[in-house]
Amino acid sequence: DTAVSQTPKYLVTQMGNDKSIKCEQNLGHDTMYWYKQDSKKFLKIMFSYNNKELIINETVPNRFSPKSPDKAHLNLHINSLELGDSAVYFCASSHRGQFNYGYTFGSGTRLTVV
């Protein structure tokens, strides 16, 4: 059973397209996150979200938007894709009341914009 699963694993698309990456967790966590890892391997937080609060990193363009249909899902929608959006995107989850296990990350989605 995969704890945090992301789909697709690889995504190649053209500039200007709109795409979505899905994330699901089966851990019963109440908070989910999206991270971006660029070619220099830096991991940057994009969003964190629970049922009460959405925190957006101020450097994230508004072309990126998280959508959470329920507590187990946090999808990432990207409009008007640009070459610079090429990166690996990681979803993660955690539970506010359980700190012994930290964050659980998915295996990543490698997005390539051509």
Next chain:
Amino acid sequence: DAKTTQPPSMDCAEGRAANLPCNHSTISGNEYVYWYRQIHSQGPQYIIHGLKNNETNEMASLIITEDRKSSTLILPHATLRDTAVYYCIVRARSSGSARQLTFGSGTQMTVLP
């Protein structure tokens, strides 16, 4: 959250103990030290965390100095599969808002056969 300083890279011989240092001289009283690692092409993996006491789990040990300004992650018997980037993160534990985990550049540890 306090900043951390880690060496960019280090090697460790297979079967030996790996000691990864981290400096966090501006850490405040309510901030914990977390360690994660990222094996190539995988998502980051939680290893261990602590406040001021030394901690041990099935993966590693965490030694925090008495003044809490630095810590050391110890992998007792490194294997080739422990080759990864190791991140030391300092963060206040919060039961309230959706606190974010901020990653630095980490230490690339290579276990050599």
